[in-house]
Amino acid sequence: MNGVDERLRRWRLVLGGDAAETTGVSLGGRDAAMDAAFSALYGKGKKGGGRSGDRSAGLGASAPSVARWLGDIRTYFPSSVVQVMQRDAIERIGLSALLLEPEMLEAVEADVHLVGTLLSLNKAMPETTRETARTVVRKVVDELEKRLATRTRATVTGALDRSARISRPRHRDIDWGRTIRANLKNYLPEYGTVVPERLIGYGHAAQSVKKDVILCVDQSGSMAASVVYASVFGAVLASMRSISTRLVVFDTAVVDLTDQIDDPVDVLFGTQLGGGTDINRALAYCQSQITRPTDTVVVLISDLYEGGIREEMLKRVAAMKASGTQFVTLLALSDEGAPAYDHAHAEALAALGAPVFACTPDLFPDVMAAAIERRALPIPDMAPHQ
Structure with missing residues (x-):
């Protein structure tokens, strides 16, 4: 195929079925199958549009047809594209409801976003699906831990050694x-x-030097990816003898999951994504758990949409900082960058000297190391509030 034909073929795949009339290209074999997979999700009449052309194919609500489609996209597209298409399918055709069926879970490509969707469905999940869902979540958690654990332990251990040096x-x-x-x-x-x-x-004393770390995690629906990563990092930190790690999740209620922290999957199925937010109540609980302020790091992971008492929330942060506690606010702990968040609360916390920024999982070990050593945090250049 010459260069012109290849360009026309690509345009035909991008533009959809009616484009054959203008490009003069018809598809066959693998290209036709790829086009059909696109059509089923992005064809004419699907919620949100997104592709031109009169594409009448669709997935409907049939579990068998969706299962076949999930298999097709895994055959024809790389994993990163598959994950995007799955997320779009959840929004466009209500794939989340079909995920309550074990055979559907076995067909999807597991990633952090899928875990978040499963956790949001946790309460509605039938018992026959729960073990399959735990297997899917376990796979993602194990992959994340393998990716993040070694560097986290090395970076944080180095910071503990330096902080103990005399x-x-x-x-x-x-x-x-x-x-x-x-x-x-x-x-x-x-x-x-x-x-x-x-x-x-x-x-x-350096042999028994210990830092106390409290991860305080907002479990509102928008924080799903952050909850997943926080549970993994919580387990990694808890595995280090020189750190005492506490994991607290909250919406309008506060739940201490520290007794489950060794197993991120147990932690995740102990959360309840969605609902309101009471940051003040969560911080009140965290504050009550601080016994050695100057050796404590509190990490609040939240988009800061507070449903509690704003003034008390800010007073608690100020009091913790005045006592010598290191306080850091992460608007997100994920690969997506800064989410929508409450700018007024972010600015108020930053004014108290509590850095506020979104953090990627790869940066998190460096943030923890800096907080432990009580030095400037490695805040991204584009951080909204420093």
């Missing part, structure tokens, strides 16, 4: 390796030795 150690507590590296500029070649101007060591 500058005037007793002789037996000197860390000679770090001391020598820090003083190489003072090497005296005539004597063949290093003169240590600065001693670095770890006191006996």
